[in-house]
Amino acid sequence: MLSTIGLIGALALLIWMTVKGVNILIAGPVAAAVVAATSGIAWLPPLAGAEAPDYATSYMAGFTGxxxxxxxxxxxxxxxxxxxxxxxxxxxxxxxxxxxxxxxxxxxxxxxxxxxxxxxxxxxxxxxxxxxxxxxxxxxxxxxxxxxxxxxxxxxxxxxxxxxxxxxxxxxxxxxxxxxxxxxxxxxxxxxxxxxxxxxxxxxxxxxxxxxxxxxxxFEARPGDDVVDENRxxxxxxxxxxxxxxxxxxxxxxxxxxxxxxxxxxxxxxxxxxxxxxxxxxxxxxxxxxxxxxxxxxxxxxxxxxxxxxxxxxxNTCAVVGFGAVAALSPAFQQALEMVKDLPGDPLLGAAIAVTVIAGLTGSASGGQTIALPLIAPAYLGAGAEPGELHRTVAIASGALDSLPHNGYIVTTIRAICGETHQDAYGPVGVLTVLVPLAGLALALALFILF
Structure with a gap:
């Protein structure tokens, strides 16, 4: 229970800090530390048992990787x-x-x-x-x-x-x-x-x-913009x-x-x-x-x-990847994997929920697929899911909740490339990269299941 509260709280904290403008290089390690503290993960290598993971090594492995x-x-x-x-x-x-x-x-x-x-x-x-x-x-x-x-x-x-x-x-x-x-x-x-x-x-x-x-x-010009010379x-x-x-x-x-x-x-x-x-x-x-x-x-x-x-x-992106690396070690995350693997009902719907949830937790579309597919693919294929339909469902599902405010690409584009803040820019981004793909996923499921 504590691990579940810690994982959800850490994700909420990471999103809140990101939206409030806290530097992601600070927000990422802090949120990951909450996961470690509530999941019984040792802070440093000397404090971890034999072959057991620790916060510092795991975070930096994700970051530097x-x-x-x-x-x-x-x-x-x-x-x-x-x-x-x-x-x-x-x-x-x-x-x-x-x-x-x-x-x-x-x-x-x-x-x-x-x-x-x-x-x-x-x-x-x-x-x-x-x-x-x-x-x-x-x-x-x-x-x-x-x-x-x-x-x-x-x-x-x-x-x-x-x-x-x-x-x-x-x-x-x-x-x-x-x-x-x-x-x-x-x-x-x-x-x-x-x-x-x-x-x-x-x-x-x-x-x-x-x-x-x-x-x-x-439009508001900024000092770093290319100078526009009418005579150029x-x-x-x-x-x-x-x-x-x-x-x-x-x-x-x-x-x-x-x-x-x-x-x-x-x-x-x-x-x-x-x-x-x-x-x-x-x-x-x-x-x-x-x-x-x-x-x-x-x-x-x-x-x-x-x-x-x-x-x-x-x-900026590495900071979020590091958080995902620590989050994946928590017992709550492993329990979530087991739960989504055995979701009842139509295999396509179960796969869509599984990949969407994991992509949201890790802040990564590719990460959500890589973690979920080895677990769900054999079971859902065995349950009669058509491989092509499952492929497309998983692909579309991965591109929805991955774009929450803490996503590495979102942080990089808004902050580092465009020089905006989440408070000013994320609203339209969220509508277009979360809500629209979710609508697309619903349509894909309807077409696959009904036809």
Missing amino acids: FFADWFLMFLLGAIFGEVMGASGAAASVAQWIIDKIGIRHAVLAVVAACAVLTYGGVSVFIVAFSVYSLAVHLFRQANLPRRFIPAALCFGSVTFTMTSAGSPEIQNLIPMQYLGTTAYAGWQVSLVVAVLMAGVGYVLLQRMVKRAVANGEH VLPHPLLCLLPLAAVLGVFMIFQYPQALGPFSSIMPEESLGKWALVVALGAGTAIAVLVGRKSKGAMPAAFSRGATGAVVAIT
């Missing part, structure tokens, strides 16, 4: 975003979009840019870095409140694209190894759900932005699209070398996996520097800002 896995991607992603801004490429593309589709579609342009990169395989952690500079210029031109930029970035990257059939994101690929399915499992229902989430989410986002504008909110000659917009195209194209080539057909012999035989993103971001950054060669004087500062921003962003 994520850092080691993703730092290069965060570094190059942050530098790429800064170079796109400093080179004038983001401003040029923003102006071109405004000229072509009209200023009233600025929000749509940001969402679409994120969606293309996400569905193209660029990690959701990096998409926000890549599109942020473009979003700032578009919102400035349209005079829209910048507190909605995180919502536009998150909506375009972690909702209707991340968990849809065919998406190369890890959240769509993890079920394959447990269910023997393909990335296109349940594509018919997935298509319907994706269209619903995209349409409903965009309408909601537009309404929230319009309501804020009607209440007198507008910007690079041609088509040239400025090359860095984004390079990131997507190079990533696809190194991720799926076999797709080159007769030319695949000049590429690695095997996919580079996540390391393809390092190559892609490096190529995109190099091209962005060339496109902005007339602004070469601004490049050293852009690289420096990117490096600093990357460290802040990834450590």
Whole structure:
């Protein structure tokens, strides 16, 4: 009982501290300490029994493990975003979009840019870095409140694209190894759900932005923004699209070398996996520097800002991952796993509840799947669940409660990339990344169960 109270209380405390603006590097360890104190987990290695876990080692293992896995991607992603801004490429593309589709579609342009990169395989952690500079210029031109930029970035990257059939994101690929399915499992229902989430989410986002504008909110410039010089000659917009195209194209080539057909012999035989993103971001950054060669004087500062921003962003995420690592050790968490494994009723409904709850507790869609699937997949497949339907249900379910305020991607996007506070920015983010995916999950379950 004490462990259960401690786990729920620690999660509530973490969310409360995050919303109140407590630095996540403090909030994460404090919340994890509450879990340890109420779960009988030793504080330090010398105090733990033989082979028993301890708070300090477990927290830092989660923290440093994520850092080691993703730092290069965060570094190059942050530098790429800064170079796109400093080179004038983001401003040029923003102006071109405004000229072509009209200023009233600025929000749509940001969402679409994120969606293309996400569905193209660029990690959701990096998409926000890549599109942020473009979003700032578009919102400035349209005079829209910048507190909605995180919502536009998150909506375009972690909702209707991340968990849809065919998406190369890890959240769509993890079920394959447990269910023997393909990335296109349940594509018919997935298509319907994706269209619903995209349409409903965009309408909601537009309404929230319009309501804020009607209440007198507008774009507010900040000292760190790229300086807008009316007399500055910007690079041609088509040239400025090359860095984004390079990131997507190079990533696809190194991720799926076999797709080159007769030319695949000049590429690695095997996919580079996540390391393809390092190559892609490096190529995109190099091209962005060339496109902005007339602004070469601004490049050293852009690289420096990117490096600093990357460290802040990834450590924010690591702090939440560390909390999840400690939380997973608590008896209450293990009891929760046993409970969700044996939920009665339709297997798809049980799987949806299990993955949703675990993803919420860990603040991670991929973490929720990785923990839940080894436990529930054999039982639910044995109960007659169709593997493709189970795959799609699990994928969509993982993208709902994972986006609570303490989620690493949410914290990074709101705080480190966009420079906003949870109090100002999380409301729209929560509507679009929690409520909309939950509605999509309900629709998917209805379609699978009824038809």
